[in-house]
Each structure stands twice: as structure tokens, then as C-alpha cells.
């Protein structure tokens with residue numbers, strides 16, 4: 001693939017999905033696009049840019065799909081789920097005693113292992129929440145992985161990765177040589193297509209946001225925008241969980257690390273106050289007076 005074709009595809013991936021592709025990734029691009037080229041009747045990946053330049057939305061979607069990395073597993077890294085069980089959920093249950101409503105967002109959920117790990121944990125350790133209004137919203141850019149997640153059907157290899165055997169027996173049923181997560185757990189999760197480059201305002205607000213192992217594919221400006229938008233979607237007392245190799249340091253001051261919990265972030269109260277002050281300054285004088293009084 002020549003330099004200008006690579007550049008064209010790299011720009012498309014950055015603009016449409018936020019994915020940054022270094023020049024050393026030509027080989028990766030060509031390998032992953034081999035099957036896409038075949039599917040569209042092209043003899044090689046280097047024919048793809050020419051077809052795309054003439055406009056072909058199906059091919060464009062397949063290129064983006066092929067270039068996303070969907071690697072995931074149940075209870076990935078374990079410690080975020082320990083933090084959820086021991087600290088984050090018990091705190092939020094106290095805080096939300098009145099409203100009895102909890103919303104969790106698994107952003108970039110891939111084939112659903114992260115969202116179903118959350119659902120299993122809630123089922124096993126927080127039976128009280130079955131009487132609450134609880135929603136796990138799981139989103140991804142890829143319709144293909146979302147369909148797999150909705151099916152909740154996993155191979156022997158997938159259920160052997162991160163899932164203790166007791167949980168496999170309790171929460172899955174065997175169908176031929178696959179394992180399907182039980183319907184009561186599937187019902188706890190709503191899967192939706194959502195591109196993290198878009199404003200998540202339409203998804204509502206959340207108490208907990210899992211945004212793990214996806215920011216690492218984006219450039220700093222994209223990470224900053226996503227983190228700032230997410231901070232506006234988090235309810236008071238909530239938490240953001242990032243992947244083990246991801247951080248907010250040097251990227252966004254909308255978040256501060258939780259002093260006790262690894263890879264857990266809280267909304268930066270100082271930054272929040274600044275935003276409220278700015279809002280107040282721009283508001284009409286009578287509204288300002290009302291705010292001060294409350």
C-alpha cells in the first residue's frame with residue numbers, strides 16, 4: 001500500500017472512530033483489511049482507498065470494524081471489580097437510598113464480557129438492588145460486537161478467560177459447544193451503538209462509568225474531549241474506571257484519582273466549582289441571586 005493510500009485510511013479512521021494509526025502500522029492495516037477486500041470483491045487491500053474515495057458507506061463501516069481491537073475478557077484485571085464490590089457500590093447504595101436508582105455505563109463494551117461481569121457481581125453480592133431501578137448501559141462503535149454481546153453466547157475459550165468456574169455454572173447454560181449467559185442477566189444490560197467521538201448527552205447521566213482499554217487508541221485531544229464529556233455525565237458521588245494502562249494525568253483536570261482505589265477516578269470538585277462559577281457569571285442577575293439563595 002503506498003503512502004498516500006495509507007494516509008487516506010489513517011485519516012478516515014481518525015475522523016470516524018478516533019483511532020490513531022502510526023506509520024509503522026501499515027502491515028497491521030493490510031493484514032486486517034485482507035478479508036474486507038475479499039468481502040467487497042477486491043483482489044487486495046490497496047484497492048480499498050480508491051473505492052472509498054468514490055463513496056461506499058458499507059465498505060467504510062467494514063474498514064472501521066476491522067480496525068477496532070475487540071480484545072476483552074470476563075473480570076478483566078480483577079481489581080476494578082473488587083473496587084466495585086467493596087467500595088463503589090456500597091457507597092452509592094447509601095448515597096442513593098432515597099432515589100433507589102443506579103445507572104452504570106460500560107463504554108466500549110466489545111462483546112459484552114465487561115457488562116456481564118458487572119451484572120453477575122450485582123446479582124451475587126447486591127440482592128437488594130433487584131428491587132431498585134438498575135440499568136447497565138453498554139455501548140460500542142461496532143454493530144458486530146454488539147450483536148455478539150446481545151446474544152451472550154461465548155466459546156469454551158472465552159469462558160475460560162477470567163470467569164471462575166462457579167460463576168460459569170451459576171450464570172450460564174451450555175448450548176452444544178457454547179455457553180449462553182442466562183436470560184435474567186442478559187435482561188440487566190441494554191446494548192446500544194455509540195461512537196465515543198459523539199456527545200453522550202443523549203445517554204443520560206450515570207453513577208459509574210467503565211471506560212476501559214479504549215482511550216489508549218485515541219490522541220490526547222480526543223481523550224480530553226471524551227473525559228470532559230464523561231465528567232458532565234457523572235452524578236455526584238460517582239466513579240470513572242479506566243484501564244490499567246490509561247490515565248487522566250496530563251490530559252484532563254476534570255478528574256482526580258481516587259486516593260484509595262487503583263484506576264478509579266472521581267470528578268474534580270475544584271474544576272466543577274469553576275464551571276458553576278463561570279455559569280453563574282454568564283447568567284442573568286436575577287438568576288444569580290436565586291442561585292445564591294439556594
Ligand SMILES: C[S@@+](CC[C@H](N)C(=O)[O-])C[C@H]1O[C@@H](n2cnc3c(N)ncnc32)[C@H](O)[C@@H]1O
Nearest residue numbers: 017068071072108110141142195196212213214
Ligand atoms: C479493547 S476493547 C475494550 C473492551 C472492554 N472495555 C475491556 O476493557 O475489556 C475496545 C473496544 O472499543 C471499541 N471502540 C473503538 N473505537 C471506538 C469509538 N470511537 N467509540 C466507541 N467504541 C469504540 C471497539 O469496537 C472495541 O470493542
